Amino acid sequence: MLRVMIVEDEKPILDLMEILVGRHPLLELAGTFTDPLEALVKFRELKPDAVFLDVEMPKMGGIELAGRLSSQDEELQVVFTTAYPGYAVEAFRVNAVDYLLKPVMPDSLERVVSRLMKNHMLRSSLRPPAVGDPPPVRCLGTYETRGKGGKLVSWQTRKTEELFAYLLVYPNRLAGKWQLADLLWPELDEDRALHNLHNTVYRLKKALKEAGIAVDLTHTNEGYHFPGASELSDLEWLRDFLSRTPAIDDRNVAEGEKLFRYCRGVLFGGKDYIWSSGLAAEVSAQQASLARMLAAYYRGAGDDQAAKETLLTYLGFAPLDEEITAELLRLYAELGEFGSFQNHYEQYAKRISSELGVGPAEDIRALAERTLGSIL
Incomplete structure (x- = not known):
């Protein structure tokens, strides 16, 4: 799971992003800020893995803030949010992972999260154990x-x-x-x-x-x-x-x-x-x-x-593992996390169809029918 910090000076957009991030099963909200200077002060305390930064903000723009945050944590993953696609080129000059166009939609967030997780797992696998x-x-x-x-x-x-x-x-x-x-x-x-x-x-x-x-x-x-x-x-x-x-x-x-x-x-x-x-x-x-x-x-x-x-970490490098997928889905169902259940099931079904040309096993399909049917 990735700890995420959001910096966005427009409160309605910040509230929407907070909801989207809070609902995502792979993200944990570390903190939200409308003031980039406050975010800069709190950064070391919060220790996020990734930051979502608005490009245009008063006092300090997102691109400048990204540079200052990255100087404190070289492994920090930066994602810019902007209403103007033209900022994308400049964003990548400061090694941004990706950018999101406003208004941020669940599908575009999912694309970015997938990229963030791949980078995070790669870095973790190359990092020696702490002990x-x-x-x-x-x-x-x-x-x-x-x-x-x-x-x-x-x-x-x-x-x-x-x-x-x-x-x-x-x-x-x-x-x-x-x-x-x-x-x-x-x-x-x-x-x-x-x-x-x-x-x-x-x-x-x-x-x-x-x-x-x-x-x-x-x-x-x-x-x-x-x-x-x-x-x-x-x-x-x-x-x-x-x-x-x-x-x-x-x-x-x-x-x-x-x-x-x-x-x-x-x-x-x-x-x-x-x-x-x-x-x-x-x-x-x-x-x-x-x-x-x-x-x-x-x-x-x-x-x-x-x-x-x-379970999610294991599925990150073995996404087609049927038994672990079933175990994760059962856990989501037991905890009543139906949104996470549906999201993971749909991604798994799509991947297994694309890569193997088959559908989910009967027990997984039956579990999905029972679980998703209960919330219809």
């Missing part, structure tokens, strides 16, 4: 390896990078040399493929050593053994936590929340490795499991808002 050191290898949402000092490892060949990816997701087992050769070089004859494998293993060991990453990659006559460790990659970090955690409680919620915020996004950032497609679905299921565990904990603690944010 503890992140593993040197990231496999979820991206694929990168960092050595001492956080320096990004530059692989000599793409096959070296792919071999490391394979060993990372299948640790603590013997990876047969013929299997690896055929997996990485299926178009080559056996001798040539095996020669390439030997060279690639050498490059991998050399790159990891130079990066200061201690990995004991050993080999036998049959293949190679790669030890797994939760401190090496975010994927192992996630797997380790789930293997020892049947449920989230007060003792592990901080670790679970940190993992959930950090370990998100598709495996290897969607890199097209032939052998990883099935594994990507398995990893997504593990991420969904963690999301459900956290949502269940927050609901039990009476924090329905945190439960909603958790």
Whole structure:
């Protein structure tokens, strides 16, 4: 959920925007102002994620105010509101995310919120966890390896990078040399493929050593053994936590929340490795499991808002997940948030039709009929 501050000198327009923002399930109103100077003073205290600024205001225009606010928070997302489309060009010169034409309508606000959320989630996924050191290898949402000092490892060949990816997701087992050769070089004859494998293993060991990453990659006559460790990659970090955690409680919620915020996004950032497609679905299921565990904990603690944010965060990178979508819709229905229910259901139905050419599952359609029918 994004905290939003609105600065608009015309009170009727400010009141309308306050209503629209207040009704949106992904926005939280941090503060509203008709005076830009007052907004500037209160900004540090309110700590909004995004600001909606009127372009033309007395005392200080929106574009000047945006520059002064952004100097205090480089990650602040700015959206301008204006009655004149010609201001759009000037608005983007100060790195505005988007602009809204007055009078602001729900459809145009939805477009802007979608953009704000994508930017927010991208920045959050790239930001290290607040507690503890992140593993040197990231496999979820991206694929990168960092050595001492956080320096990004530059692989000599793409096959070296792919071999490391394979060993990372299948640790603590013997990876047969013929299997690896055929997996990485299926178009080559056996001798040539095996020669390439030997060279690639050498490059991998050399790159990891130079990066200061201690990995004991050993080999036998049959293949190679790669030890797994939760401190090496975010994927192992996630797997380790789930293997020892049947449920989230007060003792592990901080670790679970940190993992959930950090370990998100598709495996290897969607890199097209032939052998990883099935594994990507398995990893997504593990991420969904963690999301459900956290949502269940927050609901039990009476924090329905945190439960909603958790499910929405997961759906931000896996929007077609049927089970999590159904869980979120059930939560909206239980809380009587019918506007949020309808908005999310319609967006989900539209997306699944556009991307998969199908409609929502029968249980989701039935839930929508029961819920939306009750408010007609």
